[in-house]
Amino acid sequence: MNGLTHVLTQVLVALFQVAAVAVGGPLLLGLMRKVRSRLEGRAGAPIHQPLLDLRKLFAKQRMRPRDSSWVFGAGPVVLVATVVAVTAVSPLVSASPPLGQSSDFFAVVFVLLLGSVLLALSALDTGTAFGGMGSSRSMTIGALCEPALLVAILAMAIAARTSNLPALVRVGISHPAVIASPARILALASFLVVILAESGRLPVDNPSTHLELTMIHEAMVLEYSGADLGLIILGESMRLVFLLGLFVNLFVPWGVADRPGVLFVGLGLLALVAKVCAVGATIAVFEVFTAKLRLFRLPELLAGGFVLALLGALTAVVR
Amino acid sequence: MSFRFLYQTVVHPRKVVKDLGDAPTPQYTAATLHGSLQIRHVDAGSCNGCELEVTSAFAPVYDAERFGVRLVASPRHADALLVTGPVTKNMVEPLRKTLEAMPEPRLVISLGDCAHNCGIFNGAYGVEGSVSDVVNVDVHIAGCPPRPEVIVETLRGLTGR
Numbered sequence: 001m002n003g004l005t006h007v008l009t010q011v012l013v014a015l016f017q018v019a020a021v022a023v024g025g026p027l028l029l030g031l032m033r034k035v036r037s038r039l040e041g042r043a044g045a046p047i048h049q050p051l052l053d054l055r056k057l058f059a060k061q062r063m064r065p066r067d068s069s070w071v072f073g074a075g076p077v078v079l080v081a082t083v084v085a086v087t088a089v090s091p092l093v094s095a096s097p098p099l100g101q102s103s104d105f106f107a108v109v110f111v112l113l114l115g116s117v118l119l120a121l122s123a124l125d126t127g128t129a130f131g132g133m134g135s136s137r138s139m140t141i142g143a144l145c146e147p148a149l150l151v152a153i154l155a156m157a158i159a160a161r162t163s164n165l166p167a168l169v170r171v172g173i174s175h176p177a178v179i180a181s182p183a184r185i186l187a188l189a190s191f192l193v194v195i196l197a198e199s200g201r202l203p204v205d206n207p208s209t210h211l212e213l214t215m216i217h218e219a220m221v222l223e224y225s226g227a228d229l230g231l232i233i234l235g236e237s238m239r240l241v242f243l244l245g246l247f248v249n250l251f252v253p254w255g256v257a258d259r260p261g262v263l264f265v266g267l268g269l270l271a272l273v274a275k276v277c278a279v280g281a282t283i284a285v286f287e288v289f290t291a292k293l294r295l296f297r298l299p300e301l302l303a304g305g306f307v308l309a310l311l312g313a314l315t316a317v318v319r
Numbered sequence: 320m321s322f323r324f325l326y327q328t329v330v331h332p333r334k335v336v337k338d339l340g341d342a343p344t345p346q347y348t349a350a351t352l353h354g355s356l357q358i359r360h361v362d363a364g365s366c367n368g369c370e371l372e373v374t375s376a377f378a379p380v381y382d383a384e385r386f387g388v389r390l391v392a393s394p395r396h397a398d399a400l401l402v403t404g405p406v407t408k409n410m411v412e413p414l415r416k417t418l419e420a421m422p423e424p425r426l427v428i429s430l431g432d433c434a435h436n437c438g439i440f441n442g443a444y445g446v447e448g449s450v451s452d453v454v455n456v457d458v459h460i461a462g463c464p465p466r467p468e469v470i471v472e473t474l475r476g477l478t479g480r
Contacts, residue, residue: 037384037385042379042384042385044384045384046385046387049387052353052387053355055353056398060422063395063422215392222392222393223395224395224396229395
C-alpha cells in the first residue's frame, strides 16, 4: 500500500511538472514579448497571446510539401516528446522527481538534442533552400554548443561528485557553499550562453526576424503549418522554460520542494515561476539592447562559453 | 494528443492539395480566430504608399500587435493574406501561389484603392487588374493610402478585440 501511494505521488509530480512547463512555456514567450514591446515604447500583445495563437493553430489545416517523407511529420512530435520526457524526470518543482535516480544531466542534454536534430532533418526533408540553410546553420551552432555544455556539466559533476540532476540540485540546498564555488559559477555562465544559443535568442538568432537570409531557427520551420507549427512553437517554448528552470534551480535552488507534500510542491511551483520569470524578463531586456551577432562571429562567443566551462572544470579538479 | 492525431501526423500524413477546385472554403470569423491573426503581406505592384501605412500600423504609435495581429514570414504560418497595389502581370502567378501555399481556413484582405480598382494605374500596360480579378477577396480596406487608424480598425474587427 505504501509502495502504491509512493508510485501515485511520483506520477502526480511528473504530470504536474509537465503541465506546468506546457502552460508556462507559451506564457514565458508572451512575457518576453511583452517586456520587449514595453521597452520599445509599444503596449504589446497580452501575455497569454501565444496560448491564443496555439489554440487557433491546432484547429487549422496542416500542409505537407509534396515530396516530403515521414521525417517532416515526425520532427514536431519528437521535439515535444523529448521535452516532455526530460521534464517529467528533472528537478524543476520537486528536488526528488520520479525516476530521479536515473535522471542524469548528460542523458537529459542528449535527449533534448534528439529533438533539435530531428527538427533539422525535417527542415532538410522539405527540399527548400531556406530549410537546408536553416538546418545547416542550426547544426553548426549545435556543434559549437555541445562541447561547452558537456564541459560545463563535467565541471559541476566533478565538484558535486555526481552527474545526477536531482543530486546536483540537492547539493546546492544542503551545502550552499557549492553554488558559490568557482566551478559552479563558471559552469553556469557557460550554460547560460548555451541556453541562449540553443533556444535561438539574441545575440545568436533573432526570434522576431522576417528576413529569410538572417534566419536560423525560423528558416527551419517556414514550411510548417497548422498543428505541426503549433507543436513546434509549444516544444520550443517548453524547452526554453525547461532549460531556464534547470539553470535557476542549479544556481538558486531555494524553494524547490525537497520533501513530499502538496504544500511544498505548491511552494516549489511558485518559486520556479518567480525565478524563471525573472531570468526570462532579464533575457528580454538584454535582447532589446543587443544586436544579432554576425554568423562568423558566433564561434567566438561560443568558444568563450567553452573556455568558461573549461576553467570551471579545472578549478573543480585542482581545488 | 490522440492516436488519430499521431497516426495522421507520422504514419499517414495528408499531402498538400494543390488543386482546391470549387470546394467551399471554410471562413474565418472573429469567433473562430479567437483573437489571433497572423498576416502574410504581398506587394502585388504597389507604389509603396500602402506599405508605409502598414508599417506604421504595426509601429509603436498604432501598435496593431496589441490586438493579437502579427506579420509573419511565411504563408504557411498565416491566416490572412494582405495584398497591396494593382496586380501587375508579373505578380499574378506569385500571388496565386502564395494563396495556394496557405492552410485553410484563410482570408484575403486587399488594402488600398489600387487593390480595389487599380487606381491611377488603371489601364496601364503592365497591370493585369485588381486583386479581386486574380483571387477571391474577403475584406477590403479603402483609402489612398488607408490611414493606419482604418487598418487597425479593420484588423480589430477581424480579431474581435
